[in-house]
Amino acid sequence: MTQQSLTKVCPKGSVSELIDMRLRSASAADLALLRYWDAKPHVIAARGEDGSFDWESELPRRLDWRELLIAENNGRSIGFIQIIDPAREETHYWGRIESGLRAVDIWIGEEADLGHGYGTQMMHLALGRCFAEDVVKAVLVDPLLSNIRARRFYARLGFEPVEHRMFGADDCLVYRLSRQAWRVAKS
Numbered sequence: 001m002t003q004q005s006l007t008k009v010c011p012k013g014s015v016s017e018l019i020d021m022r023l024r025s026a027s028a029a030d031l032a033l034l035r036y037w038d039a040k041p042h043v044i045a046a047r048g049e050d051g052s053f054d055w056e057s058e059l060p061r062r063l064d065w066r067e068l069l070i071a072e073n074n075g076r077s078i079g080f081i082q083i084i085d086p087a088r089e090e091t092h093y094w095g096r097i098e099s100g101l102r103a104v105d106i107w108i109g110e111e112a113d114l115g116h117g118y119g120t121q122m123m124h125l126a127l128g129r130c131f132a133e134d135v136v137k138a139v140l141v142d143p144l145l146s147n148i149r150a151r152r153f154y155a156r157l158g159f160e161p162v163e164h165r166m167f168g169a170d171d172c173l174v175y176r177l178s179r180q181a182w183r184v185a186k187s
């Protein structure tokens with residue numbers, strides 16, 4: 001399934017640009033690109049102590065509790081989104097957690113693509129995808145406490161900080177967006 005978002009944005013201090021964002025499933029054909037993005041300093045910094053994905057093993061795996069998605073803007077692959085059901089995720093990264101949630105990871109690959117509004121459109125599509133399932137009552141994200149810009153990004157989308165938590169060695173702030181808050185934020 002692909003989803004599309006067509007928006008005209010005007011990033012700070014620049015001319016307006018038509019964003020035509022789609023999410024598609026990641027496949028083995030994305031292996032080299034995902035490895036290349038993994039080596040980018042801004043991606044490494046946002047990941048903390050978490051290792052990168054073993055893409056070669058993970059890309060072919062089809063799991064009903066996870067989606068690995070590539071965001072394409074005007075047909076160009078620009079970023080990655082993972083959506084999981086944290087209660088069913090196999091490593092139990094989130095520990096004991098209620099059902100009816102989704103957790104999202106997001107990054108943009110090229111430094112030059114940061115701060116153009118692409119991430120906002122990617123998250124709108126990801127949230128639409130999560131809340132399209134009636135059972136989903138809220139979506140979680142867990143930026144590093146030190147990732148101030150990502151925290152501001154989530155807050156602007158309507159996420160509320162709910163918990164300061166260590167995930168392994170990573171000092172994180174958990175944010176939650178309820179279905180109700182999502183409805184209000186997008187209206």
Ligand SMILES: CC(C)(COP(=O)(O)OP(=O)(O)OC[C@H]1O[C@@H](n2cnc3c(N)ncnc32)[C@H](O)[C@@H]1OP(=O)(O)O)[C@@H](O)C(=O)NCCC(=O)NCCS
Pocket residue numbers: 042043046106107108109113114115116117118119120121141142143144147149150151152153154
């Ligand atoms: C977080 C991210 C997906 C946001 O996407 P984006 O396209 O840059 O964001 P938008 O242009 O839609 O919105 C701009 C806001 O994004 C946030 N942002 C986060 N990291 C940023 C970065 N490295 N450069 C620019 N903006 C960033 C800021 O809040 C920014 O607003 P500001 O100018 O007021 O600081 C993207 O910046 C990114 O991939 N960052 C690196 C990886 C990361 O931090 N992922 C999240 C891990 S929890």
